[in-house]
Amino acid sequence: MKRSMRIQNLGGARALILHRPHPTVAALTRQLSAIGLEVVQAWPEVGAEALAMDFVFFDADMGHDEMFPWPVRQPPMPMIALIGSEAPGRIEWALRAGAHAQLLKPVGNSGAFSALLIARDAFDAHRALFAEIADLRRRLDERQTVVRAVTMLAVRGKTEAEAYAQLRQMAMAWRISFEDAAGRIVGGSGDEEGGGGKRIRG
Amino acid sequence: MICVRPPPRSIFRLNLCFAIFPRRFLLTVAACCPKQGELGEKPRGIWAPIAASLDLHRGPFEFWIVDLTAKRRIGLGILYSLSGNYYLISKACRAGALSAIAAINADPGCDLEFVSVERDPQGNVDLYGPLCEEILRDSGANHVVGCVTSWSRKEVIPTLEKHGGSLWYAVPYEGFEASDHIVYTHACPNQHLLPLLNWAMPKFGSRGFLTGSNYIWGWEINRLARDRVTLAGGEVLGERYLPIGSRDIDRVIEEIRLARPDFVLNSLIGPSSYAFMSAYCELGLSDRHFRPERCPILSCNLTECELPTFGAAAEGLIAAGPYFRGIPGWPRRQRDFGSSHEAAAFTSVMELARLLAHRPGAEQLSLAKLLAECSGSGGIIDLETHHTVLPVIIAQVRGGVFQPLKRLEGVAGDPYLTRGRNFPTSPLLRVVS
Numbered sequence: 001m002k003r004s005m006r007i008q009n010l011g012g013a014r015a016l017i018l019h020r021p022h023p024t025v026a027a028l029t030r031q032l033s034a035i036g037l038e039v040v041q042a043w044p045e046v047g048a049e050a051l052a053m054d055f056v057f058f059d060a061d062m063g064h065d066e067m068f069p070w071p072v073r074q075p076p077m078p079m080i081a082l083i084g085s086e087a088p089g090r091i092e093w094a095l096r097a098g099a100h101a102q103l104l105k106p107v108g109n110s111g112a113f114s115a116l117l118i119a120r121d122a123f124d125a126h127r128a129l130f131a132e133i134a135d136l137r138r139r140l141d142e143r144q145t146v147v148r149a150v151t152m153l154a155v156r157g158k159t160e161a162e163a164y165a166q167l168r169q170m171a172m173a174w175r176i177s178f179e180d181a182a183g184r185i186v187g188g189s190g191d192e193e194g195g196g197g198k199r200i201r202g
Numbered sequence: 203m204i205c206v207r208p209p210p211r212s213i214f215r216l217n218l219c220f221a222i223f224p225r226r227f228l229l230t231v232a233a234c235c236p237k238q239g240e241l242g243e244k245p246r247g248i249w250a251p252i253a254a255s256l257d258l259h260r261g262p263f264e265f266w267i268v269d270l271t272a273k274r275r276i277g278l279g280i281l282y283s284l285s286g287n288y289y290l291i292s293k294a295c296r297a298g299a300l301s302a303i304a305a306i307n308a309d310p311g312c313d314l315e316f317v318s319v320e321r322d323p324q325g326n327v328d329l330y331g332p333l334c335e336e337i338l339r340d341s342g343a344n345h346v347v348g349c350v351t352s353w354s355r356k357e358v359i360p361t362l363e364k365h366g367g368s369l370w371y372a373v374p375y376e377g378f379e380a381s382d383h384i385v386y387t388h389a390c391p392n393q394h395l396l397p398l399l400n401w402a403m404p405k406f407g408s409r410g411f412l413t414g415s416n417y418i419w420g421w422e423i424n425r426l427a428r429d430r431v432t433l434a435g436g437e438v439l440g441e442r443y444l445p446i447g448s449r450d451i452d453r454v455i456e457e458i459r460l461a462r463p464d465f466v467l468n469s470l471i472g473p474s475s476y477a478f479m480s481a482y483c484e485l486g487l488s489d490r491h492f493r494p495e496r497c498p499i500l501s502c503n504l505t506e507c508e509l510p511t512f513g514a515a516a517e518g519l520i521a522a523g524p525y526f527r528g529i530p531g532w533p534r535r536q537r538d539f540g541s542s543h544e545a546a547a548f549t550s551v552m553e554l555a556r557l558l559a560h561r562p563g564a565e566q567l568s569l570a571k572l573l574a575e576c577s578g579s580g581g582i583i584d585l586e587t588h589h590t591v592l593p594v595i596i597a598q599v600r601g602g603v604f605q606p607l608k609r610l611e612g613v614a615g616d617p618y619l620t621r622g623r624n625f626p627t628s629p630l631l632r633v634v635s
Contacts, residue, residue: 011620034380034586036620109363109382
């Protein structure tokens with residue numbers, strides 16, 4: 001099955017344009033309003049209300065790190081750089097600020113729709129990737145717990161492979177991750193678990 | 203005679219006007235700041251030497267001699283292909299535009315006379331840009347009525363932007379566009395495809411087969427149809443495209459025969475569509491499943507202007523559009539239009555005339571300015587999207603005539619399908635470990 005692009009749900013989304021008053025802002029506002037977004041303009045800085053936005057368009061020419069109310073490289077929404085000068089330093093800064101897509105200035109009659117979709121897709125992909133990396137990192141950190149749990153199960157006369165398989169079955173029965181199941185066994189909470197969970201004694 | 207633009211608003215105009223000839227000429231005296239560049243046109247023709255000899259241009263006053271009855275001659279580009287794969291649609295649109303021009307020119311109450319500046323791209327997509335440029339650059343016309351395929355419309359956009367011109371586009375299209383230089387007077391998907399599917403799926407079933415010509419209209423209509431069918435729990439059994447102009451439909455027909463869908467969406471254009479309809483009609487003769495009452499053909503782009511070419515093969519075809527012959531309600535100015543293409547082109551020119559009438563110089567304004575200045579004057583064009591409010595009529599060909607089956611009133615064009623829908627604030631899916 002094809003992955004849906006979720007194109008049809010931009011209606012009512014809020015976009016912040018971080019740019020000084022300029023014809024570019026007017027042209028971009030016109031495009032975004034036609035698409036169906038609510039537009040807010042701010043400059044030079046924006047408060048915490050920016051966190052409620054669904055998209056941020058920011059000026060890559062005059063921008064600086066302090067203009068965003070979130071840590072560098074960690075924007076909580078899709079970011080689109082408005083690039084006038086293609087100087088390497090400015091592009092570098094726009095990337096560091098977390099640009100997911102860009103629009104070249106002067107902004108004319110088109111470009112905003114594709115920038116919105118590309119930025120949202122890139123943002124979603126980044127977020128999914130970060131979540132996966134964080135999960136994998138956590139599981140890596142739990143390696144020692146898994147080893148200890150398998151060893152505890154093996155002490156009761158099972159081979160290492162059998163103990164490992166038992167731990168996997170427990171995790172499935174408890175509907176938790178392998179590492180969490182190992183944590184329960186090491187912490188002794190596996191004894192209290194009922195509801196289809198296998199007991200480690202007996 | 204002399205039609206002079208009134209001084210811009212920045213100039214203080216004295217209310218000193220007096221009649222030279224009753225009902226015909228007015229000599230207007232206007233006090234002005236001495237910025238000559240802002241004053242608009244000077245008296246021309248036979249009035250120029252008179253004005254010059256009277257030395258009217260000097261000093262703090264400007265004199266304007268206005269012929270109250272003269273019609274302003276305004277160039278209007280017509281850019282339709284009179285040959286090629288979709289010439290029938292072009293001719294229908296052209297007929298609508300020309301009949302509106304004739305109506306405006308014959309109207310004594312309207313101070314406009316449209317002079318058509320016509321170019322024929324002959325169905326060659328590469329000619330649209332250059333010919334549009336020729337109209338805007340050489341004739342002085344600022345507005346063009348034209349283009350049938352979305353491909354050709356997208357070809358002229360850079361030219362419109364370069365010259366500040368405007369296109370009035372009178373054909374159903376696939377949406378996802380709201381150019382500052384285009385007015386869309388026919389339907390977009392929330393005014394044709396979506397109501398058509400919403401009506402047809404509960405009636406015939408939601409297993410569809412999608413066909414289309416191999417360009418943006420077919421691709422986008424079928425992409426949207428696939429989304430909607432899937433959302434409704436249905437299934438797309440096949441999706442096939444033919445090059446524009448191709449009559450090679452045997453394989454598509456065979457696939458449809460094997461898939462046995464509940465409906466077929468036909469987004470083919472021109473000869474491909476004619477060949478397809480005829481072959482599908484034959485398929486229906488040998489297998490009852492493929493008759494209109496069981497598995498109809500749905501279309502968002504077929505109108506009366508192509509019906510004679512289909513002949514009996516069009517029987518049972520179900521189409522959506524804002525107008526079918528003889529059905530009242532739209533356009534506002536009732537006439538016996540041959541098709542919705544004709545009606546939409548007619549409406550385009552009439553609306554342009556309404557925007558320009560009694561506003562000398564307005565023909566040189568950009569579309570955005572023209573619409574902004576006329577906002578609140580009862581216009582039909584949405585300022586944000588440049589689309590219009592249309593009825594949606596779903597009709598079936600019975601006895602060679604479209605008979606209405608369902609009608610929705612006052613559906614505003616929503617090119618990005620965002621109006622009335624909420625943006626989800628939380629993700630639909632979350633990562634679980």
